[in-house]
Structure formats: C-alpha cells, structure tokens
Amino acid sequence: MRKALFIISIIVSGFVFASMASPSGAGIPKSVTSTSGTVFSDTLNWKLLGQIKFLKKPSKDYPEGVMFPVINPTLKAKNSRTIYMTGFIVPIDNKNYALSKNVFASCFFCGQAGPETIMGIKFKNPGTKLKTDQYVTLQGTFRYNDNDVDDWIYHIENAVIVSK
Secondary structure, three states: OHHHHHHHHHHHHHHHHHHHHOOOOOOOOOEEEOOOOOEEEOOOOHHHHOOOEEEEEOOOOOOOOEEEEEOOHHHHHHOOOEEEEEEEEEEOOOOOEEEEOOOHHHOHHHOOOOHHHEEEEEEOOOOOOOOOOOEEEEEEEEEEOOOOOOOOOEEEEEEEEEEO
16 A cells, blocks of 8 residues: 555655656746736747748858748737746856757757747846756747748747746
C-alpha cells in the first residue's frame, strides 16, 4: 500500500512539474500581476505569432530566393501599437536580448523552433540586465518586419518589464 501511494505521488508530482515547466506553450493570453498590483493581459500570444506563412522570393543578397514572411491581417492591425507579451529571455550578446516562446535550450537558434517563436527586444532603458530563461511580461510597441530577411520578423520596441 505504501509503495502504491509513493508511486502515485511521484506521478502526480511529475504532472504538476510538467505543467509549470512550459507556461508559454498553450498560446492563450495570460493575466499577470505586476509588483505594483496592476493586472496586465497579453495582447499578443505565441499562437497568434505562429499563424504565419512564408513565400519564396528573390532578393538583392539572395538571387536564388529566400523565404519572406507573410504577416496575417490580425498582426498587421497591431503594428505600431502598444502590446503586452510574455516569454523567456534569450541573450543575443552582452547587451541585446530576445523574447522567446521557448527556453534557450529549445529556442529558434538551436533548431527546435521557427523564426516566428522569437521577438527582438529594444528596451526603453538600454541598460536592462536579465538572466537567460527568465520568464517576463513586457510592455512595448509591436513592430513586424516582412521585407528584411536579415532581421527579426517580430519586434518589441520601447519595452519595459511589467512582470518578472
């Protein structure tokens, strides 16, 4: 009897841990309470950002053709608007970060996801220091890029952290 209870508790603990390990996987907008007590809801989510198509077209640097993103109308309507977005911090270099749907070990750079699962961040305060895989909610101005294949598809500009 004790052995059966022990095994059941291990299984239940595993399910609880697994559900906490990937908070951004569902793609459902989340409500987050900031340290000041203000509640924010994501106005974008990873599921919406993932609703993207690609079209192969030639470009100056890639005459044989390269895949350009085709942004959906819902995202086009949010361009240049204030948004809230939650995800994991991925360092790009010593000063720059990106917001990712996945943790660093499973992010776009490791081949585990597509370019639609990451957003470039330009902070309002450029000296912001964050840790890899830190889960944050950002407020900022959304911008999409559908013509420069050497840049992020999605951006958050003038970003501030509203919840860590």
